Amino acid sequence: METISFGTDGWRATLEEFTTPRVRMVGQAVATYLRDEGLEGTVAVGYDARETSRGVAEELARVLCANGFDVVMPDRDRPTPLYAHAIVDRDLVGGFAVTASHNPPEYNGVKFIPHDGAPALPEVTDAIADRLADPDPLPEADHGSVREADLVEPHADAALELVETITGATDLEGQVIAYDAMHGSGRDTTDALLERAGATVECLRCDRDPEFGGGAPEPAPENLAALIALVTDDGSEPALGIANDGDADRIAIVTPERGYLDENLFFAALYDYLLEDDSGPAIRTVSTTFLIDRIADAHGEAVREVPVGFKWVAEAMADGDALVGGEESGGFTVRGHVREKDGVLMAVLAAAMHAEESLDSRVDRLLEAHGTVVQDKISLACPDHEKTRVLADLEDEIPDAVAGTTVEDVNTADGFKLRLADGSWVLVRPSGTEPVLRVYAEASDADRIETLLEAGRELVEPLV
Structure with a gap:
């Protein structure tokens, strides 16, 4: 037990x-x-x-x-x-x-x-x-x-009906989408739904392999090289790349200009798109970008920050009739759907958004309006039984400044999130699925991210 x-x-x-x-x-x-x-x-x-x-x-x-x-x-x-x-x-x-x-x-x-x-x-x-x-x-x-x-058709019917309600149409005729199932359960489900919506789908790793090709079915950039190469090739047909994780509750997006689209930026694009014809707050986890807050402010909306774990997103969506809920790891759902992250639904919604205006164009406009945002994370090995002790020790080691910038606020909803005077932040929290501690950082440029992550590592590693 x-x-x-x-x-x-x-x-x-x-x-x-x-x-x-x-x-x-x-x-x-x-x-x-x-x-x-x-x-x-x-x-x-x-x-x-x-x-x-x-x-x-x-x-x-x-x-x-x-x-x-x-x-x-x-x-x-x-x-x-x-x-x-x-x-x-x-x-x-x-x-x-x-x-x-x-x-x-x-x-x-x-x-x-x-x-x-x-x-x-x-x-x-x-x-x-x-x-x-x-x-x-x-x-x-x-x-x-x-x-x-049959659990496929009822879900597909509901997903297409919801996307049509949001977008006004689900006709993806003429859209070429590259889909990477990563040998997981999204095969013959996500691609089939995209095809039913009218898209032409080019499939990668859409066969079952219980070993997932010898790796993990994690739709991170380093695991999606073939999809990225296909979509970003100047002579390639796909207008968009989509990948699911092993059980297809999460989504990753690849665009022609950016390649792998950071999940935070997709979340921002999604919320901005939904706000064009609807209203409501967004729910995001502590590890998710403040860009969501800036978009909400511009529309007179609110954002609720919750601990990492989609259960907290789902709970907050029920309490506040939120328009969208999401997390930086690629899990999203929207009002009108089941309160669980759904990479199958999001594939069709992302494709429909992209058909109206390229995701690259929308993200460019958002960053121009609200400022550049860069986020990354690292993992530090830590046995599960040591996580509580390490975080307790960390509470006594919180510095007044990180990487030369004053710590203005400490959020303890999930680990320790240090908000800095320049608008950047560092978060240290325990993984709930692996024997590691995560160190996240967000700032306005990549160099600053590297500095913040290294500062986070130096803060935590001596305690493990």
């Missing part, structure tokens, strides 16, 4: 720790939790493209059925956002996504999605953790059943 810990987005672990008995315990804990909450009915159980994921999903389904719940499963591995949508669309009591998202193939994970389709908050995951136990089946006569269901 001590090895099962629900972090930022569920329980993830290496396959040495992610064992069948422990998976069954999680299944039993969720079944007990649902029963204690008075929830009866059907649970969705989905999974990603990893070698072990289908088997894990089947184990969870068996435990749930043995506890009297019916289960719906997809025809094959599918994106996590489809399970969240299905829970709301079918009025299910909850669901599982078996996925380690962007982690390397030696990891797997499982996340529980409550009946509202939004990520589970700590009060839920704590209640589940308190109920971890070996399976306790009901008499066979009381067992539920498993059936296969």
Whole structure:
């Protein structure tokens, strides 16, 4: 039980720790939790493209059925956002996504999605953790059943309807989009949705490979070299490049002029686009750019800053009827959709935005109006059991100045975010999915970023 810990987005672990008995315990804990909450009915159980994921999903389904719940499963591995949508669309009591998202193939994970389709908050995951136990089946006569269901078309219908509501049309006729599935679950889903909207799609790594080509299905610039080369080639047809992570809840964008488009800049472009015909606040995490705040100010809107983790974004969106919510790692959702990040929906919305005005042009205008913003981050190895101690020690080491600039404010909502007098900032926080501490920085130019990240490293490394 001590090895099962629900972090930022569920329980993830290496396959040495992610064992069948422990998976069954999680299944039993969720079944007990649902029963204690008075929830009866059907649970969705989905999974990603990893070698072990289908088997894990089947184990969870068996435990749930043995506890009297019916289960719906997809025809094959599918994106996590489809399970969240299905829970709301079918009025299910909850669901599982078996996925380690962007982690390397030696990891797997499982996340529980409550009946509202939004990520589970700590009060839920704590209640589940308190109920971890070996399976306790009901008499066979009381067992539920498993059936296969189409989760793709209902999600696609909803996504296209929402994009049409936002943009006025979803016709991508004439648009050539390069799509990189990174061998993950977005294949035959994100590309199929783009094609249904009228785009011509050139696919990269749209075959299933449980080893993800020997790397991690993380849509970072260093992992998208082929997509970047294709889109930025002067003689190339694709007007835009899109990639998803392993379970397709996140999105990365590649443009002809910029190559990899920083997720912060895409967030800014998205919010600016939505504000053309709508209104409402934005929700962003502490690690996400202040450019969102500048755009909000220009439109008389507000921004709410929350800790890292889409569960906090989703909670704030519910509380404040926000127009958009997002994070610097490429997770976004918009008003009118399920409160879970959705890289499939965002692919079509990004393409529709780009068809009206190139994302490069929109970003250029935003930076000219609101100032240049550059952000980067580094990771420092730190065992999970040491993170609390390191942050406690860091509290006593917060300096009056960083890289020669006065610290004006310290935000402790998630780690330590040091806001500096020149408008830049440095954030130190623990990763919720890996044994590392993250150091983020934002400033007006790349050289300043390097200086701030190095200052952050020098502040934290002696404490690890």
